[in-house]
Amino acid sequence: MNLLNAILVGFKEIWAHKFRSLLTMLGIILGVSSLVGMSALVKGMENGMREALVAVGGVERVRIEQADIPAEQAHLADQAPGITMNDVYALKHNATLTRLITPEMRLRNVTITRGGRHATPFIFMGTWPSALEMNEHEIQYGRMFNEIDDESARSVCVIGTEVRDALFGSPEELGYDYNPVGQQVNIQNQVFTIVGMFKYYESEQDRRRRLAEQARLQVAAMTSTNSAGGASRDRGRGGRGRASWVFRVKNNTVYIPLNTMWLRFRTAAGTNNTPDPRLTGLAIKVADVDVLEPAIEQAHKALLRVHNGVEDFSFETQENWAENIASAIRNARMSGGIIAAIALLVGGIGIMNIMLASITERIREIGIRKAIGATGTAIFIQILVESVVIAIIGGLAGLVTSFGLVHVLTSISPTDNAPEITFLSCAVAFSFSVGVGILAGLIPAFKAARLDPIQALRYE
DSSP states (O other): OOOHHHHHHHHHHHTTTTTHHHHHHHHHHHHHHHHHHHHHHHHHHHHHHHHHHTTTTTTTTTEEEEOOOOGGGGGGGGGGOOSOOOHHHHHHHHOOEEEEEEEEEEOOOOOETTTTTTESEEEEEETTTHHHHTTTEEEEEOOOHHHHHHTTTTEEEOOHHHHHHHHOOHHHHHSSOOOTTOEEETTEEEEEEEEEEOOOOHHHHHHHHHHHHHHHHHHHHHHHHHHHSOOOOOOOOOOOOOOOOOHHHHHTEEEEEEHHHHHHHSSSGTTTBBBBOOOOOEEEOOOGGGGHHHHHHHHHHHHHHTTTTTOOOEEEESHHHHHHHHHHHHHHHHHHHHHHHHHHHHHHHHHHHHHHHHHHHHHHHHHHHHHOOOOOHHHEEEEEEHHHHHHHHHHHHHHHHHHHHHHHHHHHEEEEEEEOOHHHHHHHHHHHHHHHHHHHHHHHHHHHTTOOOOHHHHHH
């Protein structure tokens, strides 16, 4: 019997016992769909985590903040200067592996008002124009303040979309995307002019959801117009849901020039009406992630010289974040993979059980085949092919089922990033199901191939 005939016989055997075959394949179907579904959910999580990491500057970004003085240097506490502009200039001249340096002077609990509306930004910061690149911001309307604005300590600001929505109204309220550039707002009883607004930040999943809602509203508006026989107002913009926390922070940000922050808001924090010169911190971006450690060491030595050997500062890298992402994804894949593998093994045991039962039913048939010349190898291949055919059909059905499973999981427990079914996960799951089918068919195939034809023909 050639391979094609063996496959055809396998299909006939499955079709002759449809319900039994379906129950046999159920374990394979569930195993494959759970493995693909788990991989899709983990891939979605990974996309979301890495998307957030890029949104806050990537692995190349390092933050330098003031830290407690080490115990062995406690006697030098009065010599600790904190983070100041001297550190910025020292890094600019000595940290050659650092390509971007941005000082930051933050103020908490700031209230911005306009008319009867108010906003409390999550980040209110005086900084340099380089913060735009440092923190991966993009301008939608207007411009970023420049060096002249900073040197002149002008009362200008750049705001995020959530601040705009709180002060002027959201696109859903106004019916269009409002441009606030040129408008004046009150920040801590001081008048500032908005010179720019950042774009609206959202995860890829939120963007797709918003565009889908946008399209749905447009279709609904067109249908309403046609049915009413008149014009219907179409705002042309779907509602924006709550973005994940990283993007919410970026949307709820206000930047002003560093000198403006220093002169207008830090005077009260200083002595003798002299503004406090200390920075909240500063951010650096290295030239390449491959030189991250040497760049940090270089910056560390430069800062120690400025701080007279007092180590009252610390480096906060996002490399740990990237490592935590990799670790979390690895653990999720391992635990999910083990569970799915167990399901596939259970499916394989089901195939083995059914094939053994099938052999018992077909002992006389196998005896007749051997009596008329069928070899043990031919019988072995026949039984093994039947087992693999069941596994292949179950694997294909499992791949189809996995798409529905992912859709159901997304509907029941929506995440910031949509699950993503990858070709690799489908290939691995299907290959595993075929492998399980081969292993499950070996024992029944050996048993059938070793049957004695005389004893088989006597079997009732």
